[in-house]
Amino acid sequence: DDDDDDDVGKASPREETIRRPPAPYEEEARRILAQELADIRAAAAARTSAAATVASTSTQRAPCVGSAKTMFSEITAVIDDSLNTDVGYGKAVKNAFEAGTTDGKSVAIMHVFENLPLKSSITWRYHQPSTDPVGRDDSSARSAEYTALLLSAPEFITLLENDHAKFHVMVKDFKRVNREPNHKLCVIVNGFHDYCVQRERKEAYKGLNAFRQRDFDFSLATIFAQYQNVVLVNLPRMVSSIDHVVTLHKNLAASRYEPKKTLLDIVGGKTTARFDDGISRGAGGGERRKDKTSADIFFAALMKIPGVSESIARGIVQQHRTMMDLMNIYADPTASDSYKTTLLADVLAVASTGKGQPRRIGPVVSERLYNIFRPWPQNDGGGSIFSRH
Secondary structure (H helix, E strand, O other), rough: HHHHHHHHHHHOOHHHHHHHOOOHHHHHHHHHHHHHHHHHHHHHHHHHHHHHHHHHHHHHHHOOOOOOOHOOOHHHHHEHHHOOOOOOOOHHHHHHHHEEEEEEEEOOOOOEEEOOOOOOOEEEEEOOOOOOOOOOOOOEEEEEEEEEEEEEEEHHHHHHHHHHHHHHHHHHHHHHHHHOOEEEEEEEEEHHHHHHHHHHHHHOOOOOOOOOOHHHHHHHHHHHHHHHEEEEEEEEEEEHHHHHHHHHHHHHHHHHOOOOHHHHHHOOOOOOOOOOOOOOOOOOOOOOOOOOOOOHHHHHHHHOOOOOOOOHHHHHHHHHHOOHHHHHHOOOOOOOOOHHOOOOOHHHHOOOOOOOOOOOOOOHHHHHHHHOOOOOOOOOOOOOOOOOO
């Protein structure tokens, strides 16, 4: 009983643990944890404030891209007068433009008929927002630098005859009248392959004078390889051709809201291609990523250029280690333009696996690279040379 009396008023071991004052290291840990929580809350508040600022700025400055009505109010399709009375392509184009496109509701495509340099062609012009088609006399009107030429298969075959002589004259006259170096011409052909098959069967017994599609293949290859800013599109039916024209209108309307790709975007961009010929090595598991060298930047820039594959870029960088090396050669005033345009033609493309027969880069890609990396006038910022799309 005396022992029980002694235990009265004493705290249990658990109560002693609870009541025990915290040790110094525990106070330090609690202080650090509280500081980290405060930093996390402050960072979250800063991100929220920055996002709200960006959203308000973009709302004030960036145009709305989501509405077709908004985009279509700033572009007018210009149709050649010859299509106004045409019962084929002309009538189909007018019906498609009047029906417009669907974006929640039908949005008509503003269009106007004018006399254009190419018969049966359609071009586009940008302007200030308007509810009516805008003519060439409007002060805000400027060319979209894109023209679509609608051709039937027989008309296109006529242009390809005699080593595409008429096609060459047509493109030359078009560029002379247009005077816009970046103006792109899209030649839309309706049912080319079907027409060739039917005509080959029809003239199968004419002997040497019979029609053969392979006689025109070389002309097609020449057009694809040598004509800049000229696109060939073969579609099976007229409906597909008209849908392609409507799609072009939508893309041109939306392109005003998309940033143009400049030389800085290419040099500073990233590439997903592996460059494993000893110049650079990608970061693997547990390996620190190496800083980009001048060769890496040059390789990434080459990979952004249309027509330049990974093997071609690798072969060029092996011959010219940096972009400055190549540009210094192009800037040499003692070398001729013909030498510079064919400088890279004999460079061999290097495959990453080392298999396959080596192949030359060729004069077409060589000339394209010269047009990109050659010296430009001081008043040319170089921002427009990669705006092709």
